[in-house]
Amino acid sequence: MTIGDARLHPPSPHEPYARQRLKILYDASTFGSGIGSTLRGGIFRVVDRIVAEAIDDPDVDALITALSSEWASISTTLYCNQVGEPLKSRFRRGWRSLALPMSVHIRVREHLYAWEQAGRPRSLSAFFVRAAWFAAKHTIIRSPIAGSFDIFHSLFHALPPHPHLDCRARVITIYDLIPMLNPEYFTPDMVAYFKQILKSIDPLSDWVVCDSASTKRDLLRYVDIRPERVEVIHLAADPTFRRVDDEQRISDVRARYGIPDGRYLLSVSTLEPRKNLPFLLRCFARLLESDALAGVNLVLAGPKGWMSDPIYASLSDQRLKGRVHATGFVADEHLPALYTGALAFVYPSLYEGFGLPPLEAMSCGTPVITSNTSSLPEVVGDAGLMVDPTDESALCAAMRSVVDDCHLRSALSERALARAKRFTWRSCMQDHVTFYRRILDSTQKNA
Structure with a gap:
């Protein structure tokens, strides 16, 4: 029987596909x-x-x-x-094994997982487990x-x-x-x-x-x-992404990830090239140099990704010293508090297939500044500020306007919450x- 063959299991004449489970x-x-x-x-x-x-x-x-x-x-x-x-x-x-029960292969995988969790220590038992896997996997077929x-x-x-x-x-x-x-x-x-x-x-x-x-x-x-x-x-966005009204919870999350007191802008992503973080850091440094962001820090939340060296090189800029905080990986249960506590979420990504982080931020009522490229206008719409992710002046102006204008932040927050409800x-x-x-x-x- 081939794929697409209507004879495989056609619907009952009394149960068209419009109602069939x-x-x-x-x-x-x-x-x-x-x-x-x-x-x-x-x-x-x-x-x-x-x-x-x-x-x-x-x-x-x-x-x-x-x-x-x-x-x-x-x-x-x-x-x-x-x-x-x-x-x-x-x-x-x-998949099935030609030589051993699949339960044995699963048991070997459990041992490999335990070895990985322990930091891959060198030992004779670890050597034999790895050798067993590489030998046995060739006996597994579709x-x-x-x-x-x-x-x-x-x-x-x-x-x-x-x-x-x-x-x-x-x-x-x-x-x-x-x-x-x-x-x-x-x-x-x-x-x-x-x-x-x-x-x-x-x-x-x-x-x-x-x-x-x-x-x-x-x-x-x-x-x-x-x-x-x-x-x-x-x-x-997951339903857990919503505005956090508990100030103590926000304070606890900030303390957990070493975020100092005071106002902050937030960016959440894996630290990788297409997220355009060196561009964001240059713009933030430029605003700091002009004293346009008095007392405002930048928080980069997310694990280290592929080709992240240029991002960490950008962090060495003396203008950013003490003003940018890279948290590393943030657990999902802590992200809503981090979003809620931010003045704005800044996401100048060069390309997104969809753009979940901006939607998560919007679901928490956080004003969003993001790129006017790829799918991001489709997701954010008029609920955020859209900028060219290669135009430093545009991103600087957007960050400054959100930091300085509480009425703009309030309007963006309301629009963000309303638009986020469209996506479930x-x-x-x-x-x-x-x-x-x-x-x-x-x-x-x-x-």
Whole structure:
């Protein structure tokens, strides 16, 4: 049976796709990176929310798998076992071992995880565990997943070979095209893998979800697929991102991350080139030099990322001494207080597929200054100040106006809260279900 075959499990004549409960298999290989880790990036958080919403949706019978690699499958199995229900019973394995029970491979992965958590100490036992993994992984091969599905939806990774799935249609989510547009921001291996993701899309039979119209436009430049096969579905901020009214909570979070008393501007992101942080630091230093930001500090919240050396080099500017505070990784539960306490959120990113941090800030009622490029105008709209991310004078003027004008801050805060309400995970999943039904209707008509 091939993908797209309408004979696979056609709807009952009394139950059209408009009402039928949909059986969706999600590739959540990204979960494999979350074993015991608090350093979970934006993609992990998005995948986590989509899967959670799908499980809660009465129109969806959601199952999950991990087909991107044998390592991802074993790691995701371990993650689901650690998290427990509802993930554990919904996981479907797509790999099998020719030599050993998969439980043995999972046990080896547990030992490797414990070794990594301990700082990778040198020991004889660690050597044997690693050797066991590298020897055993070559015995793991792809295995067809039992059962048939309406939709197979990869939430990040490349679509798998056709014979391993019994489904009516395949969908993949593309969050951005940065590895193609700016390959210099990534390792060669990362660029090569992203090219594999795009190559895995069959333009004649597969379907794509993009998180913004901007990402869709970029995708159509690199994949020769009809626009009607690509659906724009916006993401959302987690419901925990809301204004914090408890001043003590804000004070405690500031103390936890070493942020001194006084007013501050905030930027939240992984410290990497496309976030344009050296540009932000130059603008902030310029304002400090002109005494335009008396008593105002800049807080950079986020873990160190790929090619972050130029950012740390910028921090050595003597004008910034004592006025810029890099917190490192900030846990999700502390971010709302950090957003709420800020005068404004400043995000001069060069490119975003969607732009979750500005939306998180808006959900907390924090005035936003961001770039007028890629998807950011689509998300922020008229609720923030938009600037050219290469124009220092424009960003300086925006920061100064927000710092100096309390009425402007109040107006931006109100507009931010109102606009943020348009983006919810519930509506995101409803849009997915509508898209799934359209796909299935189209497949049925073309059979």
